[in-house]
Amino acid sequence: MDSVTLDGAAAAWLDARRPALNERFERARRRTPALDATEALTRLAAALPVVAGPEPAAARLCDVVYDLVLLHAGRGAFARNPGLAVLLEETFAALRPALLAAPASLPGALSNAVENLGTLGKAWALSLPAVAATLPADAPPGALLDAGAVLAWRLGEARLRERALERARTLPVATVRAALDLGPADVSVALDRLAVDAWNDPLAAPDTAWRRVGVLGGFSGFGGPFDAPPRVLDGGGPHLFHVVSAGRFYRVEADRYGAHVRPESNPGLSTREPRKGGLLNDLFAPTGGWAEANGTFHFSEGRLALADEAGLETWTRIGPVLVVARRDSHTLRVYAAGRVG
Amino acid sequence: MPPRPPHDPRQVSQSPTLPGAGASGPRPFDVADLYAGPATRADALPASPALDEKMRQAYFWIVNHAIITPYYDLEFNETPPTTMRFGGAGTEVRLPTAQSYSSFVLLPLLTFASRKRCLFIGGPGRGKTASAILMGLLAGYSLPDLRRAIQHGQPQMTVADLLGNPLPKDLMAAARSEDIRIAWRKWLTMRVKIVDEYNRIPTRTQSALLTLLAEGYAEILDQTMESPESAWFLTANDDMGGGTYQVIEALKDRIDIVVKALDFNPRFLGELLTRVEERVKPEELVPPEIIFTPEELDQVYRQTLKVPLPRAVRRRIEFFAAQFDFCDLAARDLEYKTKDTIRLAGKTLGSVCAADCGRDKVKALCSQTENGFSVRGLMTLLGFAKTLAWFRGSPEVTLQDVRQIVPWILHEKLIMNPSSPFFDGAGNGVLRIDRIAWIRQAFDAACAEYDRLDLDRADPLEEIDATFETGLDGVPEAEVKKRLATVEARLTELSKNTKLLAHVQKDVLKLKYYHQRYGNYLRWLQWTQ
Numbered sequence: 001m002d003s004v005t006l007d008g009a010a011a012a013w014l015d016a017r018r019p020a021l022n023e024r025f026e027r028a029r030r031r032t033p034a035l036d037a038t039e040a041l042t043r044l045a046a047a048l049p050v051v052a053g054p055e056p057a058a059a060r061l062c063d064v065v066y067d068l069v070l071l072h073a074g075r076g077a078f079a080r081n082p083g084l085a086v087l088l089e090e091t092f093a094a095l096r097p098a099l100l101a102a103p104a105s106l107p108g109a110l111s112n113a114v115e116n117l118g119t120l121g122k123a124w125a126l127s128l129p130a131v132a133a134t135l136p137a138d139a140p141p142g143a144l145l146d147a148g149a150v151l152a153w154r155l156g157e158a159r160l161r162e163r164a165l166e167r168a169r170t171l172p173v174a175t176v177r178a179a180l181d182l183g184p185a186d187v188s189v190a191l192d193r194l195a196v197d198a199w200n201d202p203l204a205a206p207d208t209a210w211r212r213v214g215v216l217g218g219f220s221g222f223g224g225p226f227d228a229p230p231r232v233l234d235g236g237g238p239h240l241f242h243v244v245s246a247g248r249f250y251r252v253e254a255d256r257y258g259a260h261v262r263p264e265s266n267p268g269l270s271t272r273e274p275r276k277g278g279l280l281n282d283l284f285a286p287t288g289g290w291a292e293a294n295g296t297f298h299f300s301e302g303r304l305a306l307a308d309e310a311g312l313e314t315w316t317r318i319g320p321v322l323v324v325a326r327r328d329s330h331t332l333r334v335y336a337a338g339r340v341g
Numbered sequence: 342m343p344p345r346p347p348h349d350p351r352q353v354s355q356s357p358t359l360p361g362a363g364a365s366g367p368r369p370f371d372v373a374d375l376y377a378g379p380a381t382r383a384d385a386l387p388a389s390p391a392l393d394e395k396m397r398q399a400y401f402w403i404v405n406h407a408i409i410t411p412y413y414d415l416e417f418n419e420t421p422p423t424t425m426r427f428g429g430a431g432t433e434v435r436l437p438t439a440q441s442y443s444s445f446v447l448l449p450l451l452t453f454a455s456r457k458r459c460l461f462i463g464g465p466g467r468g469k470t471a472s473a474i475l476m477g478l479l480a481g482y483s484l485p486d487l488r489r490a491i492q493h494g495q496p497q498m499t500v501a502d503l504l505g506n507p508l509p510k511d512l513m514a515a516a517r518s519e520d521i522r523i524a525w526r527k528w529l530t531m532r533v534k535i536v537d538e539y540n541r542i543p544t545r546t547q548s549a550l551l552t553l554l555a556e557g558y559a560e561i562l563d564q565t566m567e568s569p570e571s572a573w574f575l576t577a578n579d580d581m582g583g584g585t586y587q588v589i590e591a592l593k594d595r596i597d598i599v600v601k602a603l604d605f606n607p608r609f610l611g612e613l614l615t616r617v618e619e620r621v622k623p624e625e626l627v628p629p630e631i632i633f634t635p636e637e638l639d640q641v642y643r644q645t646l647k648v649p650l651p652r653a654v655r656r657r658i659e660f661f662a663a664q665f666d667f668c669d670l671a672a673r674d675l676e677y678k679t680k681d682t683i684r685l686a687g688k689t690l691g692s693v694c695a696a697d698c699g700r701d702k703v704k705a706l707c708s709q710t711e712n713g714f715s716v717r718g719l720m721t722l723l724g725f726a727k728t729l730a731w732f733r734g735s736p737e738v739t740l741q742d743v744r745q746i747v748p749w750i751l752h753e754k755l756i757m758n759p760s761s762p763f764f765d766g767a768g769n770g771v772l773r774i775d776r777i778a779w780i781r782q783a784f785d786a787a788c789a790e791y792d793r794l795d796l797d798r799a800d801p802l803e804e805i806d807a808t809f810e811t812g813l814d815g816v817p818e819a820e821v822k823k824r825l826a827t828v829e830a831r832l833t834e835l836s837k838n839t840k841l842l843a844h845v846q847k848d849v850l851k852l853k854y855y856h857q858r859y860g861n862y863l864r865w866l867q868w869t870q
Contacts, residue, residue, distance in 0.1 A: 068380055075379070112378030149372040159370035167372060234797065235653060248420050265419050265439060268653060268740030270797055288798060 006045055009052035013062045025070065032074030040073040047088040051096060061103040065092070068111055083114040083121030094129030095144070102141040113148060120155050120258075127151055134174040147171055150179040156258025161239065165195050198239060198255035199321065199336040210304055210322070214334035216252060216259040217243075225250065225261040226330045231314040233269035238321040241332065242267045254334065271314045291315055297322070309333065353630045354405070358397040359440055359734050392633075392641050393734050396454060399479055399631040400732075403446050407475055407623035408468050409609050413441040414777075415745045417733070431768070440733075447732070448600045448749055449476055449574065453533065454641050455728040457721065458554060458573040458595060460539075460753075463602025465578060470537050471624065472600075473574035477533040478627045480572075481634060487535070490528035494541035496585050500549040503542075504529065504559045505566075518563045525566050529559055532571045532638065539575040539592075541585040551592045570642075597721045599752045648727040650738045653797060658722070658743060660796065660844050661787040664706035665755065666713020667843035669698045675853070678846060680712050691760040699840060702762045706783055707843055709763050711756040722750045740788070748780035755780065801831055802848055809855055813862050821863045828856045 006014060014021065029035045047069055051061045065088065072078050078085055087110060092099060099106050110128075114121035131147050146167040153164035168176045173187045182190050182202065190202035199213040200206050218224020228246035236242050241252040242264070251264040274293040289299040295309035299317070306324070309315075313327040322335040404410060416422070417439040424435050445468075452459035453476045461469035470491070477487040492503060505525040515521045528534060536542075542550060553559050554573060559566045575596070577588075605613075615621065633641065670693050671682040683693050690711045694702065702708045714722075725746045730738040759773050772779035791797075808824060816824075832852050839845055 071380060108378075108380035109376040111380040113375050115378055115380075116375055145372065145376060149375055152375060157375070160372070160375065163370070163372050263419060265417070265735075265739060265741060268657075270792055270795075272798070 006049065008049065009054065009058065010048040010062070013048070013052050013059060021066065024067070028067075028070040028074055034076060035070065035074035039078070040069060043069045043073055043078065043085070043088070046085070047092070050089060050093045051099065053096075053100075055100055057100040057103050061099055061107070064103055064107045068107060072111070077115065081115055081118070081121050083117070083123075083125045084111065086122055087111060087114050087125040091125045091128055095132055097137070098132065098139075098141060098144050106141050106144070109145060110148070113152065117152055117155075117157060120152065120157060123155050124148070124152055127155065131175060131178045134172065134178045136172065143171065143175075147175050147179050150176065154180050154257050158239070158253045158255050158258050158260045161198055161253075161255050161257075165191060197320065197336065198257075199334070200256070208337055210306075210335050210337045212308075212333060213256060213336045214254060214259070216241075216254050216332045216334060217261065217330055219330040224330055229313075229327055229330050230325050230332060231271055232316050232323045232325045232332055233267065233314075234272040234316045235267065235269040236316065236318055238319050238336075241316070241323050242269055243325075243332065252332070272316055273314055274312055288317060295324075306335065352402075352406070353398050353628050354401040358394060358401055392637060392644060393731055395631060395633070395637075396450060396641070396732055397734075400442070400446060400450055402628060402631055403450075403475060404443060406626070408446060408472060409605065409612050410443045410445045410468075410603060411606060411609060412443040412445065412603055413437060414444050414603075415442040415447055417441050417741055417745070430771070443603075444749065445472065445600060445603050447729075448598055449473070451725055451728045451732060452476075452574070452598060453479060453572045454638075454732070455645055455724050456570045456572050456642060457597040457724065458575070460596045460599045461574065461576045461602060462578070462599060467602035467605070469576040469602050470535075473535045473537075473576065474624055475627070476572060476574055477531075477535060478624060479631060479633055480531075480533045480638065481632050482531065482533065484624055487533075490531055490535065492528065492534075492536045494536065494538035494585075496541060496543060498542050498546050500546050500561065503546055503549055504553070504561055507562055521562050521564065523561050523564045523566070525559065529553070529566060529568045532569060532635065534568075534571050534573050536573070536575045538577060540577045540588050544586055544589060547586070547589050547592050551589065551595065554592070555595045593753065594715075594717070596753060598725065598749050600749070645724075645728040645731045648731045648735075648738060650723065650727065654738055654740050654743060656796065656800065657740060657788055657791055658719075659847070660791045661747075661784055662714045662719060663844040663847045664783075664787055665710050665843075667707055667846050668693065669700075669841060670694070670696055675846065675849060678841075680710070684712070690758045694758070694761070700842075703766060704763075704786075705843075706787060708761040709758055709779075709783065711758050712754075714751075715754065718750065718754045722747060725750060744781065744784055744788075747784050748777040751780050752776055796844075801835060802851060805831065805852070805855060809858070813858070816862070818863065818866050821859050821866065825856065825859045825863065828852050828859065832856075 025035075025037075025040070029037075044066065047065050048062055051065050052058055068088070072084050091110070092107070095106075095110075110125075114125050117124050128148055128151060131151050132144055135143055135147065149160055150164045150168045150171065153160040168180070168191055171179075176182070176187045176191070177185075180190065180202065185203050193200045193202045193206065197206065217226050217230055220227045226243075226245040227248075230243040230245040230250070233242040233244060233249075239253060239255050241254065243250045243252055243261075249264050249266050250261050251267075253260045272288075272291075274291045276292070289297060291297045291312065293310070293312060295306040295312055297304040297306065297315075297317075304322075309324045309326065311326050311328060312324050315322065315324045317323075320337040324333045324335070416435060416437040418437050419439040422435040422438050424433055426433055449459055449461075449472055451457075461472060463469060474484070474487055474491075477490075478484065482490070492498075503526070505523050507521045507523050511521045536550065539547075539550070549559070553568060557568050557570065559568060666679045666681070668680050668683060668690065669678055671680065672678050680690060683690055690708075694708055700707075722743075726738045726743050729742045729746050733742070735742065755776075757773065757776070757779070763769055764773050772782065805824075805828060808827075813821075832849065835845060835849060835852075841849070
């Protein structure tokens with residue numbers, strides 16, 4: 001086994017508890033036999049100096065970080081999620097004061113968030129310190145967690161939209177600005193725009209013309225969720241779509257910041273397919289309009305020509321949001337006509 | 342509590358029993374979910390499971406340790422199932438791709454959760470009474486209390502045996518009947534009521550049972566006692582109501598769901614042997630973790646009621662239900678074109694259906710039954726569909742929930758017309774016997790027709806419904822006239838473009854209703870001016 005040298009507060013902490021820490025390591029190895037001592041030591045050498053220190057709470061914080069390292073090393077989580085190493089070695093350094101205020105709960109909560117965010121976890125861990133720096137020094141731990149939720153939404157965790165908007169209204173303006181990357185814009189106006197329609201650009205007045213606002217999904221071979229070109233089902237909501245691909249049903253929650261796709265049971269929805277143009281279709285238009293295969297949509301308020309959607313296979317419109325799928329594409333294209341409230 | 346070894350009959354399945362299931366009721370992804378995960382405090386106590394999870398744990402404890410019923414006849418799928426066909430009569434075997442359930446265990450649990458009335462039928466010794474007792478144990482009653490509280494049907498059972506006796510002292514001394522106090526039977530206050538072999542109860546006593554079961558109160562000598570809302574479990578050996586006494590129609594009609602005791606698969610004899618050798622009595626080993634308090638049961642009931650039923654699913658139920666009551670040949674007037682008209686005239690559907698009504702009698706679902714759905718039946722269907730969705734941890738009722746539950750609800754409520762030409766079709770003869778398959782295929786056929794008519798998009802009443810739901814308050818005369826014109830135009834369109842099919846009759850009746858409502862309102866507006 002390679003040896004690892006620590007000095008300073010981290011070394012002192014380890015020395016004072018060596019037998020107990022060794023026993024905890026052995027217990028962890030019995031629970032998760034894959035726990036590798038070398039990897040654990042390497043991770044500890046990087047993580048402990050970040051949090052160790054003379055403060056009374058630092059010892060408890062080191063305890064928690066020690067257990068976190070064993071937990072993740074035993075489960076192979078560091079390899080699966082590079083964000084965890086970033087969290088322990090960089091983010092914790094920046095958040096040390098907040099961690100010292102809540103050593104029992106905050107490190108674990110942040111670690112869980114990185115794992116739950118999956119591929120977004122690393123970006124979240126890297127961005128969190130800048131957002132946290134805008135919080136007042138005496139902010140409770142809950143404020144950091146709320147800010148982290150808003151940040152997670154902006155980075156692409158679309159499922160958090162409603163809760164993030166609620167929490168954003170309770171945070172300091174500077175924190176919301178940082179979490180949502182709003183620059184100098186009026187935060188309240190930006191949040192109102194997003195609340196009305198999260199396909200809106202919060203920094204600009206809503207554009208009521210139809211425009212493409214998102215391309216979702218992708219081929220599973222390139223990291224996307226769909227094995228086969230998806231067919232969009234007719235139903236859902238402005239931020240919730242139902243899709244079938246290769247015989248499996250999926251629930252897609254999406255907004256301007258990202259999309260979350262997960263399998264679901266058959267929602268019992270049918271598809272809406274293009275029709276041939278003509279007078280009969282115009283006279284007996286189905287509720288909600290109809291589409292031609294060349295990408296022309298006929299709505300009660302007028303016609304919308306989307307040449308890029310020629311060859312469309314299925315589509316759905318929910319209010320001001322239009323979702324289109326083509327036979328030759330593994331993505332869904334989302335169009336929106338901005339709402340003003 | 343430390344975990345028990347897997348074969349310990351008191352072992353409760355680990356959570357989650359249904360990975361990916363939502364909590365009871367609609368539940369968006371929360372901030373708490375973002376921060377929840379494996380990195381928790383080692384000494385933190387696990388939170389009490391959500392109640393739907395607890396009910397699933399109860400289900401799995403029963404099927405794993407209490408009742409050997411390795412059947413999965415309530416099939417759910419996330420992807421199309423693998424199917425294989427066997428020769429002989431041509432049987433299709435499906436391998437479900439999502440968690441599926443045994444009707445013999447799940448349906449009583451749903452009855453327990455939704456406070457409905459369940460009848461177990463089947464031959465003797467198949468676990469009917471044992472299942473009912475398990476439901477009582479899950480409600481927290483002790484085994485001795487339950488055994489004393491079970492009402493055993495027998496030909497000498499009197500109303501007093503069932504409900505209670507007047508106090509002899511009061512009987513002698515009272516000047517008025519109101520002064521006679523009644524020693525009510527204790528079982529009347531229980532939240533799980535069990536009546537064993539209800540078809541052995543004499544007719545007069547059945548009437549007293551009916552009042553209790555249907556109205557929720559018992560009456561003796563002008564004294565009444567209110568019984569709390571409860572789940573009822575009745576058993577019978579013969580589902581046709583035979584036995585020592587014929588079961589009165591009103592009592593049969595109050596049964597919400599019929600559960601058939603499935604036969605025992607001898608390939609599982611080893612498990613029975615273990616029970617014999619180790620003298621295992623599951624009813625004495627119910628783990629405390631799956632016992633529900635009265636407050637929890639109240640909460641379960643409230644949660645099940647709140648599960649939303651999406652419009653798309655509701656419309657399919659409406660379409661399905663519309664297929665059965667209608668008979669174009671039953672009357673001249675629209676409102677009376679129902680099978681009730683035929684029955685009240687003392688005729689059968691077969692005698693009327695022989696005439697030509699312009700429909701394909703093989704395909705038309707209306708030819709298959711003598712009756713339609715009652716309001717009670719529809720309400721039971723809605724209640725059970727919600728409870729099933731709640732049990733499965735679904736945020737809303739799905740079409741699969743309805744499809745799986747509808748045959749059990751209608752099993753005793755739909756009266757088959759065996760002379761329908763449908764049953765003479767290839768492979769359909771068996772449906773005269775297999776009512777579950779018959780009702781399910783009828784539901785599938787109705788859904789297929791619904792899709793063919795594209796009624797999700799081409800609902801002729803959708804906009805008119807939505808407009809009406811905005812209300813009439815403050816609507817000016819011009820707008821009312823416009824709405825009346827819209828209703829009339831839609832009726833004219835329907836009359837020109839389609840036959841009076843079953844679902845069209847319902848649409849027309851509703852349009853007539855709207856016409857009346859708007860017309861009455863218009864007359865009132867004009868009178869007040």
